[in-house]
Amino acid sequence: MKDPGATMCADIMPAMRMPSSIAAVLVALIAACSPAPSDGDSEERAPASADRRPHIVLIVCDTLRADHLDLHGYARSTAPLLRGWASTGMVYDEATAPSNWTRPSIQSLFTGRHPIADQIFHPGDRWRTDVHWLPELLQEAGYETVAATANLFLGADFGGSRGFDRHVHTEFDRAQPGHWKHLIAAEGLLTDLEGALTAPPLDDDRPVFLYVHLMEPHIPYDPPAEYRSWCPPDYDGPFDGRGAAFGALKGDNVDERLAAGDREQLIGLYDGEIRRMDDQLQRLRKMVAKHLGGRDVLTVLTADHGEAFGEGPSNRYTHGWGMGPELLHVPLVVHDGREHGRVSARVGLVDIFTTLMETADAELPDDIDGLPLRDAQRGREYVSYKALPGATALSGQLAVLRDDLRAERHDDGTWGLFRTDTGEDVTEVYPRVLRDMIRSSTRWARASRERLPDPEAGRESNSAGGDLFEKLKALGYADEVTDESAGDEQGDDVDTEPKPEQPEPGHDG
Numbered sequence: 001m002k003d004p005g006a007t008m009c010a011d012i013m014p015a016m017r018m019p020s021s022i023a024a025v026l027v028a029l030i031a032a033c034s035p036a037p038s039d040g041d042s043e044e045r046a047p048a049s050a051d052r053r054p055h056i057v058l059i060v061c062d063t064l065r066a067d068h069l070d071l072h073g074y075a076r077s078t079a080p081l082l083r084g085w086a087s088t089g090m091v092y093d094e095a096t097a098p099s100n101w102t103r104p105s106i107q108s109l110f111t112g113r114h115p116i117a118d119q120i121f122h123p124g125d126r127w128r129t130d131v132h133w134l135p136e137l138l139q140e141a142g143y144e145t146v147a148a149t150a151n152l153f154l155g156a157d158f159g160g161s162r163g164f165d166r167h168v169h170t171e172f173d174r175a176q177p178g179h180w181k182h183l184i185a186a187e188g189l190l191t192d193l194e195g196a197l198t199a200p201p202l203d204d205d206r207p208v209f210l211y212v213h214l215m216e217p218h219i220p221y222d223p224p225a226e227y228r229s230w231c232p233p234d235y236d237g238p239f240d241g242r243g244a245a246f247g248a249l250k251g252d253n254v255d256e257r258l259a260a261g262d263r264e265q266l267i268g269l270y271d272g273e274i275r276r277m278d279d280q281l282q283r284l285r286k287m288v289a290k291h292l293g294g295r296d297v298l299t300v301l302t303a304d305h306g307e308a309f310g311e312g313p314s315n316r317y318t319h320g321w322g323m324g325p326e327l328l329h330v331p332l333v334v335h336d337g338r339e340h341g342r343v344s345a346r347v348g349l350v351d352i353f354t355t356l357m358e359t360a361d362a363e364l365p366d367d368i369d370g371l372p373l374r375d376a377q378r379g380r381e382y383v384s385y386k387a388l389p390g391a392t393a394l395s396g397q398l399a400v401l402r403d404d405l406r407a408e409r410h411d412d413g414t415w416g417l418f419r420t421d422t423g424e425d426v427t428e429v430y431p432r433v434l435r436d437m438i439r440s441s442t443r444w445a446r447a448s449r450e451r452l453p454d455p456e457a458g459r460e461s462n463s464a465g466g467d468l469f470e471k472l473k474a475l476g477y478a479d480e481v482t483d484e485s486a487g488d489e490q491g492d493d494v495d496t497e498p499k500p501e502q503p504e505p506g507h508d509g
């Protein structure tokens with residue numbers, strides 16, 4: 001079976017083929033008018049000279065949780081410019097991140113597949129090249145591809161330049177116990193991008209795919225003074241924006257180690273970073289309007305995952321751990337200058353892949369999970385998966401999200417069912433629904449084996465050299481790097497049925 005989503009989604013897939021009776025009439029007409037035989041089964045495509053495909057701009061705001069945007073009802077006006085722009089586009093109120101950290105989420109965005117299909121991500125590895133990749137597919141479809149990225153995973157050392165004709169990337173040199181966030185801030189990145197968009201000049205005859213990956217909301221939160229109005233005015237603790245201080249946020253029960261005012265300070269800094277990014281997003285929109293002319297522009301803005309501030313029973317901060325809404329509920333705005341409104345049905349980053357491929361009139365791979373965003377409707381399921389070493393397809397943190405429910409598998413293999421709006425534990429209320437969602441996760445695990453029979457075969461180590469560990473550590477991945485070096489037992493045994501996930505329900509709901 002090539003498409004694990006087909007089983008579940010067949011009943012909601014739109015009818016794509018014309019009725020056979022109409023097709024037969026068309027075949028007859030074509031045969032009568034043309035001396036050349038026609039199979040009657042292929043659609044005419046517009047010739048290249050009439051290429052009216054739009055420019056595509058895809059913006060990922062790393063670590064941006066949806067509920068900290070005034071666009072989604074947040075009390076602070078963290079992104080007023082984004083809210084104004086989004087009011088003239090389509091806002092998806094329930095967009096699902098494929099994972100709680102960057103790499104599996106970006107892999108899903110660029111492949112249209114749930115992350116479980118691409119197995120485990122060792123943080124020090126390059127992106128595997130044996131799977132299709134959105135920038136490369138758009139490049140092959142005739143787009144001029146440009147990237148501006150500030151996350152080290154999107155750098156050339158990791159193979160992040162794959163498929164891009166022009167690739168602008170910023171990184172900090174080393175993790176220093178000081179203020180280094182400015183080294184990966186959007187201010188400098190967008191200046192570099194403008195240079196890349198103008199020298200050499202873009203080809204007017206080709207549409208452009210522009211990918212922008214911004215890092216403002218990621219630790220260390222260190223906005224300039226003008227963006228710190230939400231911080232406690234008399235705060236004099238360790239969280240002043242220096243990178244080293246954020247190491248204290250690792251592990252469980254973080255609040256026990258924080259002093260009074262620390263959490264408020266952290267959230268104030270985080271919100272300030274969003275406000276700072278909002279200004280830069282406005283600058284980016286002006287840049288696009290100035291340099292990407294001659295055609296319509298389709299812009300998609302989203303995030304790879306959110307950020308935690310102690311939510312959930314483990315009281316964790318930052319990201320890379322947990323499957324709660326603070327990590328999996330991300331913003332999604334699609335702006336084409338025409339349609340506007342809000343969509344309440346759940347969608348996912350895998351759907352962005354499909355939407356952009358269709359926009360580019362590019363041929364879709366036949367083994368993807370994403371559907372066009374315009375087909376968003378209730379009943380769709382999305383898998384989110386941690387996908388770090390130590391997990392397998394049938395163990396480790398994973399969630400299945402459907403409508404207003406989240407089935408969550410914990411580290412110990414037990415499952416729970418939660419309402420996504422209130423967080424209420426409804427494990428005992430809807431046991432049959434939970435069992436059904438667990439079966440969905442098992443289907444995807446099986447499909448993973450068929451898609452990548454040997455998940456280790458495509459592994460290739462990063463080429464960054466000596467300071468890679470320090471860079472990963474500065475972004476909060478030191479533990480996982482240590483785990484990786486400890487062993488290689490990451491293969492998934494998808495023939496094993498899940499452990500008993502929960503007690504037999506006493507009543508159904």
Ligand SMILES: [Zn+2]
Nearest residue numbers: 062101102304
């Ligand atoms: Zn990220």
